[in-house]
Amino acid sequence: MNHTLLQQSLGNIAGEIPGATRIFHVHKLDFCCAGHLSLSEAVAQRGIDVDAILAELQALESLNSDEVDWRVAPEAELIGHILTRYHARHREQLPELIRLAQRVEQVHGDRNDCPAGLTDLLRYLLQELESHMLKEEQILFPALLDGLGPKTAAPISVMRMEHEHHSEALQRLLELTRQITPPEDACNTWRALYRGLDEFVRDLMQHIHLENNVLFINALNPTPRPTV
Incomplete structure (x- = not known):
């Protein structure tokens, strides 16, 4: 300990x-x-x-340790990792980030460096991510686990498009927070908010990477298994 x-x-x-x-x-x-x-x-x-x-x-x-080479991991293991490490984590992160952002905007709204609009942006991200993750959990992931990878091009295309929307929202977040850089005189709440935002951005980018560049590619281009 x-x-x-x-x-x-x-x-x-x-x-x-x-x-x-x-x-x-x-x-x-x-x-x-x-x-x-x-x-x-x-x-x-x-x-x-x-x-x-x-x-x-x-x-x-x-949670910061992620040393597995997911490119060669079994599909079910990768999906399980995405569900526990990212889907569950985002559902923990965003409500707390919204609470912190709302407090910062309420207390420091008269400052020029206050991230005005951040709370609304985080609420939008929570709504969009929840919808996105439910589609994966209820439709795409079960289809992949059933071995239907090559037939999932349409839903994967939708997921990729939504990932682009998430990336655009992250760029807006970076703009609002001056690249997640707190003022020198920022209070503890403000600093905690930005530290959490930094983690969230890194997590969401890694989440999108694992799906776009590993899970989806492997699903659409499965490696033939040797016959016994």
Whole structure:
């Protein structure tokens, strides 16, 4: 168990570990106004199980590792990875990012460097991604798992087109946030928002890459299996 986290401030952890703000929110730990408190001090004040919250934070850190060569992995394994690592993760990320963006816009809306419109953009992304992922989960992925890869050109074409729309939305996000660069005097909430956005953008780009350049290509051009 990495107890060095206990000596770090809530504000620092919120900025360094993607998704930590969601955990702090669940446990009602104030990483903004009380961001100077160490994790140890904060959990002691609220009577939270130290080992439990450390385990949750370390689980988030482990999500950054992705060393499998998915180009040669079994199709079912890749689909399972996409569902758990990206579909489930996006559903966790976006509601928290929306909450943080709304708070930043409400508190700092009078500043020129405030990302005005970010909350609405994130809500749009949540709606579009949810629709997109449901199509994959209910139609495309079952067809691929049934061995119908070469016959899925039409739905794959739709998914690729929607990926382009997602990429356009990400570009708009980068513009609104000045390439996800917080102001020097940004508060903990603002910094946590941008750290989470950085993770989300990286995740969504990797998600799209795995589907466009690995899953879809392999599905439409299956490798012949040797006869026994």
